[in-house]
Each structure stands twice: as C-alpha cells, then as structure tokens.
Amino acid sequence: MSGSRPGDDADRMARVALTWLAEPGNRAVWQLVQAGGAEATLDRLLGGDIPEPTLRAAVISRTTAGDPRRLAEAALHRAERLGARVVVPADPEWPTGVDSLSTLELEGGDRINRNVRPPLCLWVRGGRRLDEAFARSVAVVGARAATNYGVHVTNELAYGLAEHGWTVVSGGAFGIDAAAHRAALTAGELTVAVLACGVDRPYPVGNSAMFEQIAESGLLMSEWPPGSDPLRHRFLIRNRVIAAATAGTVIVEAAARSGAVQTLSRTVALGRRAMVVPGPVTSAMSVGCHELLRRHPETVVVTGTAQVLEEVGTIGEYLAEIPRGRDHVRDDLDEDSALVLEAIPRRGTVGPEELAARAGLGVRTVLRRLSLLEMAGLVVRRSDGVALARSARRAPPGPV
C-alpha cells in the first residue's frame, strides 16, 4: 500500500477515506499527507498513532462508525453510478488556486480559522475540466435573505462577467448565490457551485432544478463525498475553497456576521481581490458589506461588471471607465495637445523626450503643449517628468 503513487487508485481512495476521518482543511492531516503521502497517513491514523488529541478523538469516533476504506470504496462506486468523479492534486484538472491554502494563516485561533488547509480531493459533477473552469473565475456570493436590490445587482453583475468569459462561482444557496448562478446560466456560460454537502444531493432542495442545469452545463463541486449532509459548520469550511479557487470574490449583500463576510476575510488573507457592492445604509442586508468596507482597507467598492473586470483582469486588460470625466475640456483640445495627452501613460511619469517620440512631435512642441495641458489641469509636473492629473485619467476606447 505504501508503494502507491499520487493519483493512482490507492492514493485516491486514501484521500477519500481521510476526508471521511477528519473534516476537510484539517491542518494535522494535511501536514502528514504532505510529509508521507495519503496512504501512509491513512495507515498511521488507523493504527492509532495520532499526536493531536482532537484529531485522535475524531478518528476513534469515526472508525467506530465504520471502516474508512470500505466506506471510501462505497463512495467511489456511488459516484461512478451518479456520473460524478473525484479529482486529486495529481490529476491534470486539479484547480491549483486552492493550493494557496497550504500557507494561509488567519488571525484568531478558533478551529475553523486554523483548519484552512487545501482539500485532499474534490468531488465533481459536470463535463468541464476544473482547471479550465477556474482559470478565469470570480466568486459572486452574498446573503440568502437577499433583497430585490441585491438580486437585481447580482443579475447584472454575473451576467456581465459570464458574457466576458469569466466563470461565475458561488455557493448554491438561496438569494445572491442562486441569482449569480442563474444569471450565468441565462448568459449560456459556465458556472460552478461549490457545495458543503454531497454533489448527489445539493442543498438547498429548493434549488434542485438549478443544480440540475448547473450539472449539465457547468460544474457541481464538493470536498465531501456523495451522501454527505450540509452540516452547519461545513459552509464555513467550504468558504475557503471559494476564496482560494477564484481570482476574486464579490460580496453583493451581507448581513452583519454573515458567512459572506467570513469568505471575504479569506479572500483578503489569500491576496485575492476582495470586492464589495455597497447598498442603501437603511438595508440590513448591506450592513455586512459596509462593515467590510469600513474595517478592511483591502476591500474595494465595485458598482458594476466593468469595475470587477478591472480588479480581476490582467493588468491593462480591462480599465473601468471613470464616470464622466473632464471630457468637455479634453474634447476642446487642439490636435497636437490631444496627441501629447494620449501619449502620457495612465500611471507613472514620462519625460518630454520620450513623450515627443511617442506622440511623433518635436520636443519644443511637446513642451509648449505640456504648459497648456498643465494650465488646463489635465497634466501635473513631477520631479521626474509629467503625469496625468487624476481628473484626466480616462479609459481608452475598448470593449468594456
């Protein structure tokens, strides 16, 4: 057994058994697997050689309920009948974003915040490859008790992201999550539901028709084997995967102390983009959003698709248009001044010589135009060259 290789059937089975012995994300189990492999770790745990008392207690309680190897095999058979598969890190389609969890450290020492290590395996329903689905993906999550406002904004946002070829990832819940999935489905694009229960009986049952659609055109994904119940604490465990697998997370509506807020703390700690949609201060469903903006300087206000794309796109891929800039001043410029202005980079400074080269003008012309542009408030002089004034930064014409 200890001769098995990562990704072979024994490794796969051991990972499934380990996830059954201890909840996903367990720090001690993950460290043992990293050190000695899944099979050896399973042998060790079943042999009772467990230094951590909490883990030891958990393993004893689970093994009295059944033989982990037998249960793992049963789960794999059940998945096969169901058309589901289990994906492990050695598989080509493993979504490597979740590996960032291997070094995540969160403030506060409680169990959920400590046990945030990567999944040992992922159960999947759906025809698309995981790695491709997550390559350009954004999480859109929020309150179950969403308001009409929240659902409307989610619709616009998720539809727009899907249209631009971004996978919309969410948690399958009522409210914001369901609105996000549905908008992506409506756009005819890919959406992934990351569940806190088995992929064979996605929760909540009220969203069953939607889950069937997602399984057909998108992906249902879970760390827990088929048949697993959506226990309350599993949603909190699951949230780290949503945060880690995507380029960024948008919270549309959230009450105070909500799961969405917890997801965003992971997003921030992982260095992913943390985005928040504001709402009326009179709405209880926006309290969590505003608290995030107040307490976490890393979170960014987003009000629409373009601003989300600006955050998650590769640099320069998308630049959200600043609402109505000083276009009136700009539009009155003579041709040479316009050329000079266009040649100034959106960020940073540039010298007059380089500017002349870029704009295809003489240096003296450039210097004269720069004086005019400075007077018009479009350009500022700095010690190392000139820069666009804040008010003059405008997106170039483009698709977004």
Next chain:
Amino acid sequence: MSGSRPGDDADRMARVALTWLAEPGNRAVWQLVQAGGAEATLDRLLGGDIPEPTLRAAVISRTTAGDPRRLAEAALHRAERLGARVVVPADPEWPTGVDSLSTLELEGGDRINRNVRPPLCLWVRGGRRLDEAFARSVAVVGARAATNYGVHVTNELAYGLAEHGWTVVSGGAFGIDAAAHRAALTAGELTVAVLACGVDRPYPVGNSAMFEQIAESGLLMSEWPPGSDPLRHRFLIRNRVIAAATAGTVIVEAAARSGAVQTLSRTVALGRRAMVVPGPVTSAMSVGCHELLRRHPETVVVTGTAQVLEEVGTIGEYLAEIPRGRDHVRDDLDEDSALVLEAIPRRGTVGPEELAARAGLGVRTVLRRLSLLEMAGLVVRRSDGVALARSARRAPPGPV
C-alpha cells in the same frame, strides 16, 4: 492709512474692498495681505502695481465699474441696516479652521484649484459667535437632485449630530443641504449655511423660509458682501471654506463630477475627515459617492450618526459599536476571563504583568485565561504582548 491695525475699521474696509476687487481665495492678493496688511495691499492694487497679469486685468475691470472704497463702505452700511456683520481674522470670533487654507496645495493647476487661500473676511447674519459655532462642527452636503433615500439618511444623520451637540454645516442648496439644515433646526440645534452669495438674499429663493429660520437660531455666512449674486463659480470657491471650517465632511448623495465631490477633495487635502454615505449602485445620485470611495483611500464609509461621531470626535470620545460582534462567545466567559478581556486595550498590545495589574488578578491566572481567550479567537499573541482579535473589539457601554 498704512498706519491701520488688523481689525480696525480701515483694515476691515480694506478687506471688504479687496474681496470686491478679486474673488475670495485669490493667491496673489492673500500673499500681499500677509506680507503688508490689507490696507497697503489695497493701496498697491489701486495704484496699479500688480505683477500677476490675470489679477491686473481683474482689478482694472472692477475699478472701472466703481470705486472699491466707496463700494465697501456702502456694503458695510447696508450690512448694518440688515443686522449683518463682517468678521475679520483679528476678531475673537474668527473661525480659525479656515486658516488651514493658507498652505493648501491641490493637484491640477486650474484656477479654482490654485486660488484656495483663506477668506479675507466673512459676512455673517445670526446671533451666535462663529468660533463657537464651528468648534464642534460637521459638514453634511450632497446632491441638489437628492432622492428620498438621500433625504431620509440626511435627516437621520444631521438630527443625530445636532442632538449630540455638533453644529451641522451645509451650503443651503436644495436636496441634501436643505435636509441637513432642516434636521438640525428640527432638533432645535445650531446650523450654519455657508453661502456663495450675499447673506441678505440667500440662494435659492425657494429655501427663503428656511434661511430666515437659520438667521434666527443659527448663522448665515458668506465671503461675498450683501447684494452679491450666486455666480456659478462661486459655489466652487465657497466649498473650500466648508471643508476647512469643519472637523469633517459627510457626502450623502452625489452625482458624478458634482460640487460635493470637489468639496471632499479639499477635505482630504486639508487632513479633515472625509466621509461618504454609500447607496444603491443603481442610483445615479450615489455614483459620485462610490467613485470617491474607489478613488480616494482616505475616504471612509459611514452609515449613521455613531460612525460620523467616531470619526470627528476626539479620540475615545465616541466609538461606534461594531454591528453584532461575537457577543455570544463573550457572554459565555467565566468572570476571570471576562476581567482579562476587558483589561486589554482596544488598540495596541499589552503585556501579562500590566494586564494582571489592570484586571486585579494574579499573573498566573492572567496567563491561563489568555490561553483560553486565544483559543476562543478573542485574543491574538504578538511579539510584544497580546492584543484584542479584530472580532473581539467592541465598544464599551456608552451614550452613543
């Protein structure tokens, strides 16, 4: 004449005349007054000794329209009949906050952004002293085309600030400004309207009844002499005074590229508190607010009175309660743990010895309780002691 002293009638008259010769905030005029006094500056400008060409042209155009000294005297007489007064820097009631404008430098070289120097004098109607009115003051400003949402939020906010003894300062306009003034009046508290026209005929006329109420119980204030028209550019000039005279500015609603946005850029540059009320992303009247939050990291989201007070109050005077923290965990603590937790400062770290002294417990007890508190996620260990975990920071019981 050059023998006059700051604050005497000649100085007062000269300042009024200078404000008539060049719009308030003029950088060149202010520098001359700083260097040689108001009277000498007036002599010099009327003598034609003016280095700056723009100022020279302005002075020539104004002096052909009338004799500045005669016009200043007429304005002072008119003010007297009206029950208005002119306040100069030498007067005890001068609101010293506006003196911060003497060093304000803004990005972008346009005229309005350059000429942001302090007022030379202030015209006032109302029985209260300016300095006392502004000592604890917050500006609440925003869109004229306010929505019901904006008016509602402004009402709550301004009423709450007034109730807590803060002067509500605004610009007297329709929409958010008027809602802010009216809420303070309803609370029976002090409000100041900073106008861009003469205090004898406050603009807009539709708010006349409100202005009369403000003149009776609060203050109408302007840099322009009685009879002055509310010219469009004067609102932009005026905004710097609102920003400088108050401890902070709250923007409730603002369209893109609005005057309120311009006010907040001055607030930020002056180091005053810049606060923004978010709103529905679907509302055009919140676009300016969200842009401010996106582009200026110095701006803070505020959703109610308590959060504004937290910003502008002296340190520790007000602490806004974080919406529903981890009270459930806290409430389950044993007495010693609760004592230890209460003894940890809201910000910064503390060592176990000091903690023992503060809590009135033994060091060993403190160390044992700290371990429990750390496990509960309420306390974090740092290299130089322990600190409250973010989730455990909660306001002490208090009036706000």
